[in-house]
Each structure stands twice: as C-alpha cells, then as structure tokens.
Amino acid sequence: KECKQKISKAQKRHKELDGLVKKLYEDNISGKLSDDRFIKLSRDYEQEQEQLKAVVETLGREVKQQEQKKTNVRKFISVVKKYTDMTQLDATILREFVEQIRVSETYTTDEQQKRVKIREIEIVYNFIGAFDFEEAREQSQTAQDKNIAKVGAA
Structure with a gap:
C-alpha cells in the first residue's frame, strides 16, 4: 500500500514536471526566460523526471513481488486447508x-x-x-x- 502511494506521488510529480517544462518552453519562446536559464531549468527537470521514472519502475517491481508473495501464501493456505484432517x-x-x-x-x-x-x-x-x-x-x-x-x- 505504501509503495503504491509512493508510485502515485511520483507519477503525479512526473506529470507536473511535464507541465513545467512546457511552461518553460513557452516562456523561453516569448522572451520571458533566457536561453541559458531555460537550458539549466529544463535539464534539472529532466533529471528529476528520470529519477522519478526509475523510482516508479523499482517500486512497481516491488509491488508485483509483494502481490506474488501474497498470492503464493493464499495458495499455500488453500492446500493446507485441503488437508487439515x-x-x-x-x-x-x-x-x-x-x-x-x-x-x-x-x-x-x-x-x-x-x-x-x-x-x-x-x-x-x-x-x-x-x-x-x-x-x-x-x-x-x-x-x-x-x-x-x-x-x-x-
């Protein structure tokens, strides 16, 4: 449950960063933001997005493993119940x-x-x-x- 919440939070932040990058681009095109500043900020946002992507992948694998363990325990319990007597x-x-x-x-x-x-x-x-x-x-x-x-x- 905790992993799923972290995944959701990371995905939300990733989406926010997409919006920020779009806004940066528009500000750069309109002249509100210098090219140097645009490059620095967009690079920082892209690095953060890459980190978030890695976190989501890692946590996703962990969630799958936990769900598989849960399924395996349920199967084991059903076999145990089958042979209680x-x-x-x-x-x-x-x-x-x-x-x-x-x-x-x-x-x-x-x-x-x-x-x-x-x-x-x-x-x-x-x-x-x-x-x-x-x-x-x-x-x-x-x-x-x-x-x-x-x-x-x-």
Whole structure:
C-alpha cells in the first residue's frame, strides 16, 4: 500500500514536471526566460523526471513481488486447508506441499568425535519457499512475550 502511494506521488510529480517544462518552453519562446536559464531549468527537470521514472519502475517491481508473495501464501493456505484432517502422508500430498528437499553433505563439528556426523536438511515448500521454523518460533515467542507484557502493564 505504501509503495503504491509512493508510485502515485511520483507519477503525479512526473506529470507536473511535464507541465513545467512546457511552461518553460513557452516562456523561453516569448522572451520571458533566457536561453541559458531555460537550458539549466529544463535539464534539472529532466533529471528529476528520470529519477522519478526509475523510482516508479523499482517500486512497481516491488509491488508485483509483494502481490506474488501474497498470492503464493493464499495458495499455500488453500492446500493446507485441503488437508487439515489428514491421517497419513502419502506421495501425492507431499508433492502438493514440497517443491524440493535439499540434503547437505555429512560433516563433523568436533574432530575428536568423528563418529558424530551432521547432515542438514532444507525443505523448500511450494508457494512459500524455504521456511525457517526456528526463526518462526522465535518470532512467535517474542510476539507472545510482548502481548503478555502489554496485558501485565494494563
């Protein structure tokens, strides 16, 4: 929403600059504005328009990415709702949820205990990508702690 407002504001300013450049040109033709002043002002306005154009393009891409993420989350939620009463995980359900599973090479963290090997597994889900459950737990706990603190302060 904020990006869309910034885009709208930048587009409005771009249009205003078009009007200013037109007015500058008319003032220059009529002799109200010197050629040197016209060149300087029009160059400044054109540079600002180029910057605004770049901002609109960047924010436009960001809005599209955010909308795509929103769509992907909705799709993921619809798949989750479809299987709320699931009793067994089969290949069909797994394919619907998981895009890929990445398994690392085995390694040891302690040279003294070579028998203890670690292998990292990353699950990349359809629609939402890799999901860090540990980070989500921490964020959830932080949010709960803040809520408890608010209730305690009230």
